[in-house]
Amino acid sequence: MNMDRKRINGPEMSVRPVIEAEFQPQLSNVLIDSNLQRKDNRNSDQIRPIFIKPNLIPQANGSAYIELGDTKLVVSVFGPRQNKRMAFSPSGQLTCEFKFSTFACEQRRGHIRDNEEKDISQLILAALVPAIKLENYPKSLIDIYITVLENGGTQSCLAAGITASSVALATAGIEMLDLVAASSGGFFENNKFLLDCNREEERFQQGYLVIATMPSFKSSTHLVQVGDVDLNTSKQALETAVDSTYNIYSIMNLCLKQQLE
Amino acid sequence: MKESTEIVTPGTPLGYKTEFQVGEGTYIRDEFVYASLIGEKRIIKGEDGEVDNIKLPTITVIGTQLPPIIPDVGSVVIGQVSRINSKQATVNIMVVNDKPCKDNFIGVIRVQDVRATEIDKVQINKNFRPGDIIKAQVISLGDSKSYYLSTAKNELGVIMAQSIAGETMIPISWIEMQCPKTLVIENRKCAKPSFD
Numbered sequence: 001m002n003m004d005r006k007r008i009n010g011p012e013m014s015v016r017p018v019i020e021a022e023f024q025p026q027l028s029n030v031l032i033d034s035n036l037q038r039k040d041n042r043n044s045d046q047i048r049p050i051f052i053k054p055n056l057i058p059q060a061n062g063s064a065y066i067e068l069g070d071t072k073l074v075v076s077v078f079g080p081r082q083n084k085r086m087a088f089s090p091s092g093q094l095t096c097e098f099k100f101s102t103f104a105c106e107q108r109r110g111h112i113r114d115n116e117e118k119d120i121s122q123l124i125l126a127a128l129v130p131a132i133k134l135e136n137y138p139k140s141l142i143d144i145y146i147t148v149l150e151n152g153g154t155q156s157c158l159a160a161g162i163t164a165s166s167v168a169l170a171t172a173g174i175e176m177l178d179l180v181a182a183s184s185g186g187f188f189e190n191n192k193f194l195l196d197c198n199r200e201e202e203r204f205q206q207g208y209l210v211i212a213t214m215p216s217f218k219s220s221t222h223l224v225q226v227g228d229v230d231l232n233t234s235k236q237a238l239e240t241a242v243d244s245t246y247n248i249y250s251i252m253n254l255c256l257k258q259q260l261e
Numbered sequence: 262m263k264e265s266t267e268i269v270t271p272g273t274p275l276g277y278k279t280e281f282q283v284g285e286g287t288y289i290r291d292e293f294v295y296a297s298l299i300g301e302k303r304i305i306k307g308e309d310g311e312v313d314n315i316k317l318p319t320i321t322v323i324g325t326q327l328p329p330i331i332p333d334v335g336s337v338v339i340g341q342v343s344r345i346n347s348k349q350a351t352v353n354i355m356v357v358n359d360k361p362c363k364d365n366f367i368g369v370i371r372v373q374d375v376r377a378t379e380i381d382k383v384q385i386n387k388n389f390r391p392g393d394i395i396k397a398q399v400i401s402l403g404d405s406k407s408y409y410l411s412t413a414k415n416e417l418g419v420i421m422a423q424s425i426a427g428e429t430m431i432p433i434s435w436i437e438m439q440c441p442k443t444l445v446i447e448n449r450k451c452a453k454p455s456f457d
């Protein structure tokens with residue numbers, strides 16, 4: 001392994017301790033009990049409690065903090081500022097940097113961004129670009145930085161990142177067509193779909209779905225679906241996730257208006 | 262005249278496009294006017310008196326953030342000269358239309374944009390020095406790195422400069438500045454003073 005000359009180097013390799021309780025067999029079939037409740041007493045189409053707080057980082061032009069169950073992340077937006085590296089463009093450029101903190105996941109992550117984080121950055125970028133009026137900011141750069149403080153499910157981090165980023169862009173005064181609300185879910189055995197999976201549920205999923213929408217226009221800006229699912233289940237899952245984004249949208253609006261009163 | 266105070270967020274429909282003109286912070290899509298900023302919705306009435314020229318009221322959203330300060334073509338900017346060579350002077354733009362920028366933007370004054378007369382005889386080092394504070398006008402978005410600025414007007418040019426001795430100099434003509442301490446005269450493209 002390479003030595004990182006800009007950091008204090010610890011052991012070349014380390015493995016986290018194995019906790020004895022983890023040897024107990026997992027009750028994988030008991031995701032939903034007979035009352036159609038999940039382990040945390042949710043229905044299949046219910047999201048976890050959500051908390052959004054805009055404008056908490058004074059140095060940033062816009063910022064937002066979001067909690068979605070165990071998922072916690074902070075977004076800061078800088079810009080529009082001068083574009084010094086990229087080529088000339090008559091409209092603005094948007095960049096996104098998504099990073100899990102080293103302490104965010106069960107397994108400790110490194111300081112350098114890995115491929116998963118880069119992929120998530122691209123997905124968040126693709127979800128936000130249609131909603132922003134970039135033509136109003138020629139030759140400028142808008143930077144979004146997302147730090148995950150706790151990972152309560154990777155797909156929910158992606159969805160929460162999109163939601164919090166649009167709140168942060170709005171508080172930065174960037175002109176937008178609409179806020180972007182995002183929602184995620186997972187596919188399980190027997191063509192079941194559960195909305196907003198947490199970390200435990202994610203271990204047993206056979207596929208997942210993440211959708212980002214602009215609810216005012218009832219249009220989607222981005223959709224990711226992975227896994228082998230039949231068509232009817234896919235349609236129903238899509239409708240459930242889209243309904244969930246409308247609920248998240250009203251929470252976003254409420255939080256933005258509350259901070260002005 | 263102004264009406265009603267209401268807080269809106271991006272994507273909120275504000276009214277039909279047949280009833281309102283679009284102002285700042287709003288846009289039209291299909292048949293509606295939508296907000297594009299967070300802020301206070303305001304309706305500015307047109308003139309009611311004239312029967313033939315009935316104007317639609319203008320709907321605007323006053324953003325909570327100050328609008329981002331970006332130089333645009335025609336903006337009058339104040340900046341500091343950071344580098345000069347025989348063809349151009351590089352300027353760090355600090356103020357745009359009397360409002361300070363948060364981030365510095367880089368502008369360039371080319372040798373042909375320094376003054377409006379005798380363009381072929383201009384020498385950059387007799388018009389600007391590094392460290393001078395200048396007033397200029399944006400004439401183009403320029404290339405990928407910098408805006409193109411011009412000082413080819415009487416009101417544009419150096420507004421503050423320090424002499425070799427370190428004192429702030431006083432402009433004594435269109436092309437000369439004098440140090441009040443050592444009385445040395447240095448060449449600059451001086452701006453016409455404005456007393457606002």
